[in-house]
Amino acid sequence: MKQAAGRSLRWYEHPAVGIVLAILFLGVLWSAASRFLGFTSFPGPIAAVKELRFLITDPAALWAILQSVGRMFAGYVWALLVAIPLGLAMGRSRIIYQIFYPLVSLAYPMPKAALMPILMLWFGLGSFSKIFVIAMGVSLPVLYHSYQGACRVERKLVWVAQAMGMGPVARLFKVILPAALPEIMIGCRVGVVMALIVMVSSEMIARQEGVGNLLFTSMDMAQYATVYAAILVLAILGFVLDALFERVRRYLTRWADSNEGGA
Amino acid sequence: ADVPELRVGWTIPAEESKYLMMKRPELFPDLGKKYTIKWTQFQGTSPMVQAMRADVLDCATMAPMSMAQGYIESGLKPYIVAQHAAEEPGSFSVYWAVKEDSPIKSAQDLKGKVIGTNAYGSGVYYHMLLWLKENGLDPEKDVKIVETGFPPSADAIRSGRVDAGPMVPPFTVLNEEKGGLRPLFKLLDVQNPNVQIFEGCSQAYTDANPEVVKAYVKDLQNAMAKLKENPALAAEVTSEITRAPAAVFSKYLLTPKDFHREPNMKPNIDAIQETFDLYHEAGFLKESLDIKEFVRDDIIAPVK
Amino acid sequence: MISIEHLNKTFKTARGKAHPALVDIDLQIPAGQFVSILGPSGCGKSTLLYIVGGFEQPTEGAVKVDGKRIVQPGPDRGPVFQEYALFPWKTVLGNVAYGLREQGVPKAQAQARALSWLEKVNLDKYAGFYPRELSGGMRQRAAIARTLAYEPAILLMDEPFGALDAHTRLVLQAELLSLWEQLRNTVLFVTHAVDEAVYLSDRVVVLTGSPGSVREVIDIDLPRPRVRAELLLNRDYQNYIVHLENLLTEKEQV
Amino acid sequence: MISIEHLNKTFKTARGKAHPALVDIDLQIPAGQFVSILGPSGCGKSTLLYIVGGFEQPTEGAVKVDGKRIVQPGPDRGPVFQEYALFPWKTVLGNVAYGLREQGVPKAQAQARALSWLEKVNLDKYAGFYPRELSGGMRQRAAIARTLAYEPAILLMDEPFGALDAHTRLVLQAELLSLWEQLRNTVLFVTHAVDEAVYLSDRVVVLTGSPGSVREVIDIDLPRPRVRAELLLNRDYQNYIVHLENLLTEKEQV
Amino acid sequence: MLVVWEVVCRAGLIEPQLLPAPSDIVVRLLEQAASAEFWGNFGITLYRLAIGLSLAVVLGVVLGLAAQLSRFSAALLDALVRLLAPIPKIALYPALILIFGFENASKVALIVADALFPVLMATWSAARAVDRKLIWSARAAGTSNLACLWKVTLPSIVPTVLAGVRVAGVIACVVVFLAEMIASTDGLGHMLTVAARAYRTLDMFVPLVWICIVGLALNWLIGTLQRVVDRSG
Ligand SMILES: Nc1ncnc2c1ncn2[C@@H]1O[C@H](COP(=O)(O)OP(=O)(O)OP(=O)(O)O)[C@@H](O)[C@H]1O
Numbered sequence A: 001m002k003q004a005a006g007r008s009l010r011w012y013e014h015p016a017v018g019i020v021l022a023i024l025f026l027g028v029l030w031s032a033a034s035r036f037l038g039f040t041s042f043p044g045p046i047a048a049v050k051e052l053r054f055l056i057t058d059p060a061a062l063w064a065i066l067q068s069v070g071r072m073f074a075g076y077v078w079a080l081l082v083a084i085p086l087g088l089a090m091g092r093s094r095i096i097y098q099i100f101y102p103l104v105s106l107a108y109p110m111p112k113a114a115l116m117p118i119l120m121l122w123f124g125l126g127s128f129s130k131i132f133v134i135a136m137g138v139s140l141p142v143l144y145h146s147y148q149g150a151c152r153v154e155r156k157l158v159w160v161a162q163a164m165g166m167g168p169v170a171r172l173f174k175v176i177l178p179a180a181l182p183e184i185m186i187g188c189r190v191g192v193v194m195a196l197i198v199m200v201s202s203e204m205i206a207r208q209e210g211v212g213n214l215l216f217t218s219m220d221m222a223q224y225a226t227v228y229a230a231i232l233v234l235a236i237l238g239f240v241l242d243a244l245f246e247r248v249r250r251y252l253t254r255w256a257d258s259n260e261g262g263a
Numbered sequence B: 001a002d003v004p005e006l007r008v009g010w011t012i013p014a015e016e017s018k019y020l021m022m023k024r025p026e027l028f029p030d031l032g033k034k035y036t037i038k039w040t041q042f043q044g045t046s047p048m049v050q051a052m053r054a055d056v057l058d059c060a061t062m063a064p065m066s067m068a069q070g071y072i073e074s075g076l077k078p079y080i081v082a083q084h085a086a087e088e089p090g091s092f093s094v095y096w097a098v099k100e101d102s103p104i105k106s107a108q109d110l111k112g113k114v115i116g117t118n119a120y121g122s123g124v125y126y127h128m129l130l131w132l133k134e135n136g137l138d139p140e141k142d143v144k145i146v147e148t149g150f151p152p153s154a155d156a157i158r159s160g161r162v163d164a165g166p167m168v169p170p171f172t173v174l175n176e177e178k179g180g181l182r183p184l185f186k187l188l189d190v191q192n193p194n195v196q197i198f199e200g201c202s203q204a205y206t207d208a209n210p211e212v213v214k215a216y217v218k219d220l221q222n223a224m225a226k227l228k229e230n231p232a233l234a235a236e237v238t239s240e241i242t243r244a245p246a247a248v249f250s251k252y253l254l255t256p257k258d259f260h261r262e263p264n265m266k267p268n269i270d271a272i273q274e275t276f277d278l279y280h281e282a283g284f285l286k287e288s289l290d291i292k293e294f295v296r297d298d299i300i301a302p303v304k
Numbered sequence C, D: 001m002i003s004i005e006h007l008n009k010t011f012k013t014a015r016g017k018a019h020p021a022l023v024d025i026d027l028q029i030p031a032g033q034f035v036s037i038l039g040p041s042g043c044g045k046s047t048l049l050y051i052v053g054g055f056e057q058p059t060e061g062a063v064k065v066d067g068k069r070i071v072q073p074g075p076d077r078g079p080v081f082q083e084y085a086l087f088p089w090k091t092v093l094g095n096v097a098y099g100l101r102e103q104g105v106p107k108a109q110a111q112a113r114a115l116s117w118l119e120k121v122n123l124d125k126y127a128g129f130y131p132r133e134l135s136g137g138m139r140q141r142a143a144i145a146r147t148l149a150y151e152p153a154i155l156l157m158d159e160p161f162g163a164l165d166a167h168t169r170l171v172l173q174a175e176l177l178s179l180w181e182q183l184r185n186t187v188l189f190v191t192h193a194v195d196e197a198v199y200l201s202d203r204v205v206v207l208t209g210s211p212g213s214v215r216e217v218i219d220i221d222l223p224r225p226r227v228r229a230e231l232l233l234n235r236d237y238q239n240y241i242v243h244l245e246n247l248l249t250e251k252e253q254v
Numbered sequence E: 001m002l003v004v005w006e007v008v009c010r011a012g013l014i015e016p017q018l019l020p021a022p023s024d025i026v027v028r029l030l031e032q033a034a035s036a037e038f039w040g041n042f043g044i045t046l047y048r049l050a051i052g053l054s055l056a057v058v059l060g061v062v063l064g065l066a067a068q069l070s071r072f073s074a075a076l077l078d079a080l081v082r083l084l085a086p087i088p089k090i091a092l093y094p095a096l097i098l099i100f101g102f103e104n105a106s107k108v109a110l111i112v113a114d115a116l117f118p119v120l121m122a123t124w125s126a127a128r129a130v131d132r133k134l135i136w137s138a139r140a141a142g143t144s145n146l147a148c149l150w151k152v153t154l155p156s157i158v159p160t161v162l163a164g165v166r167v168a169g170v171i172a173c174v175v176v177f178l179a180e181m182i183a184s185t186d187g188l189g190h191m192l193t194v195a196a197r198a199y200r201t202l203d204m205f206v207p208l209v210w211i212c213i214v215g216l217a218l219n220w221l222i223g224t225l226q227r228v229v230d231r232s233g
């Protein structure tokens, strides 16, 4: 939580404290569930954490994780480069909206990962198809939220810019983009989640070297501790990306009133 | 640079000779000199067959069913060049297990029960259907079949999610340690012997590059020979490929607890033909296939 | 020369009804004139300004500047909105320098000029603040500085001094007047303060209540440069004020 | 009785610096008094009101109402914000009826009373409009009606007549005054118009420029009920105005 | 687009095995639409989707708002969301199956787990960005802190939450399909798996087209809601 002006953080509002509390809470829950269910294939957190130690010290596993992260990063960047301008333009121009909207909204609910086996045949067995599906998955929330944000920009801000003689393209980047930024950021954050979903499911459906493959191969080999260690890797990856992202967001939208605390 | 490249698909598990070639290329003098391999991993044999059909693979792992379907539905034309795993008397055979204390003792007891399977449309699945039919059960009406896959099968049986489920290594080994399950029937009851997976290479590619494929098959054979000699090596490379500890594999790999491995990888052509015929009779295949179309006598293990 | 010809503006409300805001406005504003618009709240003053700015389109009629029909906003017409409309992601200085930067003024120079404008509106100490950290009056001053800074040929000001305290208001009025006396740009100035209108303008347009139409146009024949202290004693000034106040008061009765 | 004791408020800016807005405010406001607060733009008038309202917490010191320390908002203190803050998803009528409904008034009755308030602020024809369809002045009138409608014991008004035209302003001032003379609730009234402060108040508090502290407190000893036309001729009234204007003007020089 | 696709296919530039012509897909689609089996699959997917998404939306909004009530719950929920949201829940699907079974419950659980967070995050950040003077106005009129949540915060955040629901809807479509692909006896995803294993490329595209249509319809529904809200907002 962001600090309110003139208001001090309580002890539990320190981010680290909250995270530790949440981890403890989840750990206990997991441990209890694992004990209660008693499945071989559902080990508790301690076994998973032990295995995690091996996993992150093994160069081959690290390499697999790195490959996943690399593809995810590439897909994410591509998605941002395409989706943000397109979403903003759709929010501001009727024509662009009408051209792209049907296409975009038809293609989006498609489970891109399900296409993996076919995409691999279209684009070859290289990295491209994997990056492509991730980009598709990420661009969805980014596009929607950019569009949404662009629609909601206070019109007088646009008017001021117009009156200064700013053209439509410049306005898109200099006025609509910053004004819609808080909303776009929500999309980007969901995009991180999407990227992970697509990455894992595509590596599951088409076994490409990476952390998702590691996970499902371990499952096929009955290495359940490794399975959950891989899930932990994904969780840590997601958490770190999300936290990095939150930093960027705070910096970029530091001008916005966050009215923390709500009611 | 002008060394020809062979594009090969592979999966986990039961392709130890490929794993050895991947992880110990230095043991294969021809590999890298006469030809090189571009390895691509797949999930199951169907997408590999599709990939070969799309001409992005030259050789791939196949099962009798996926190859036959590929041939009938999409005109795939491969040669069967080597055999990876089969079921023979004395070897492991995929079995369906029930709880130790389950009242299910025979096929008839399965009426109205839930049966797990690995993947709809796989050979294992169709053999199970054959078994049900042979025992007078209608797979559509008398039982409910759910797709569980192999990994959760044991837990699914124990927790009562399914009444019977399929078992393969390494789950079988794990399970023997834990206990509580007993086999109900095995695939060998249906067809004896039967071939699980073999290596197929595109006819077009093979006919154009016979020397490359021949060298590849020879290396596969050599690999299998080395592994038979030294099962510990098999456990080692499989462990490297799957990241599971070698100890897991040394418990069953290349032992009677595992599928049958032909030391020279010679495909059991007759068994495959029998599978085609069984499937055709049962209506699983639209056409009857003649195995001769898929054999080129000079390029089939064992080659010299 | 701004000519407003037979202008009508009708809004469609959320309930789908037509709501006329302006009816048959005809006005000629010679270049370099300072024209104030007076009228009761909700009579369409802001709407008229938006149409001249090119931000909204009239339902009927047209606005022409030097004979050219206005269809979109341009840097020749600088607006100061009732709601300030500062860019929340820019500091005060960034906001004021923005228009200059858009006109191609180099960064350092734009900042220097922006800062001198901030001094004029007494905000130089707040150059690094973001708009949400300012009081209402401070935001308004920043908005005024932003538009004045890039010196548009026509100024469209919507109650620009509405949220200011009496003193700041007097200072800014005088500042605006002296600036205008140098530049002689055209000013359309919406206000609800009668004395302000008379003090500043060459001409005052009085609108009727909603829907707005022109009720009376009064030329303010007072010598320039004007000094407020002197005006207060001026008979004509007082008469204008009384006349306008009567106009605005009695019309509600009609 | 509102007592403001040793009040300090310091903001933290986006750049992490401490920015004092109010310094050492001490004020006693007896129940039923009409008190105006005057001061230059940005001196902390709104901030002071927010703290009395219980919306913001002071950095130091406290505000007490009848001896009880204020920690949160309550229906005894009704605010009218400078930015109107109407609920955008409710119609004008819905906005005005809101407070009444919250006080447990049945729907039909609440709507009837809301409508009578809309008549008083001359918005009855706009009852079904949404806030964004109103002009600035109309929004302000709707906001005033919303708060007056539920008759809080203490009114906290932040430049409530700032965006109104001269005529409406006079009408609403008179309306507020006559209402207050009946109800005699306590009013804290922020304004930047000196004449308005003198006309309405029992007491005027003048704040210094930022950071705000109390510069002077002036009791306005004019007979009630007050009629504006009469006051204009009143010597005392004129003296108060001159004194206050001097105060506000000279202090900028200091 | 469609035309280009059709022409490319008709001209034989791409093998039908890789990309069937759109007209062929439509024909196949209509053929299948005549079979009861198809509608069974379609219906079950729709059913899972509807239940899962509704649960996710209700849960997301309620949690997102409730967390605003106290600073402690806000801090804890914030941490939980930051830990859980980025986990690709599909990886947990095998565990979900064992807990909830192979039938609907496990799929619904997966949908909820994945679709919850976009709604929750949208609710959360929108609720924090509500103009505080609106809340102040309501508080001053006697509305309690709790009641402000649904009298002020909820109506002000509806537009943003709907945007979150849109994303959640799409995620739900994707996830239900994937879950059905992984382990199921019915549903659109299952249809694709069966077709893929039998190399019937044409039949693979049909369920994909259907899930797109479902997504489109869902999107339209939410879009309409958004417009209604906008008109009155
Ligand atoms: N959130 C904030 N962060 C930092 N500074 C703030 C914030 N809110 C207000 N301030 C500062 O506090 C001071 C007082 O602001 P306030 O809004 O109370 O002034 P005011 O007297 O109401 O002015 P006006 O008459 O222009 O409305 C100003 O200097 C302003 O910059």
Ligand SMILES: Nc1ncnc2c1ncn2[C@@H]1O[C@H](COP(=O)(O)OP(=O)(O)OP(=O)(O)O)[C@@H](O)[C@H]1O
Residues within 6 Å of the ligand: C011, C012, C013, C019, C020, C021, C039, C040, C041, C042, C043, C044, C045, C046, C047, C048, C082, C210, D132, D133, D134, D135, D136, D137, D138, D163, D165
């Ligand atoms: N978007 C809109 N939809 C419907 N009606 C509108 C809209 N915008 C303005 N109006 C109406 O048009 C009329 C004129 O509004 P405008 O804002 O121009 O008034 P104004 O003269 O500037 O008032 P004020 O002095 O209070 O700012 C009002 O009656 C208002 O209700």
Ligand SMILES: O=[N+]([O-])[O-]
Residues within 6 Å of the ligand: A110, A111, A112, A113, A114, A137, A197, A198, A201, E174
């Ligand atoms: O789009 N996805 O397949 O996740």
Ligand SMILES: [Mg+2]
Residues within 6 Å of the ligand: C045, C046, C047, C082, C158, D135, D136, D137
């Ligand atoms: Mg206006």
Ligand SMILES: [Mg+2]
Residues within 6 Å of the ligand: C135, C136, C137, D045, D046, D047, D082, D158
């Ligand atoms: Mg203020």
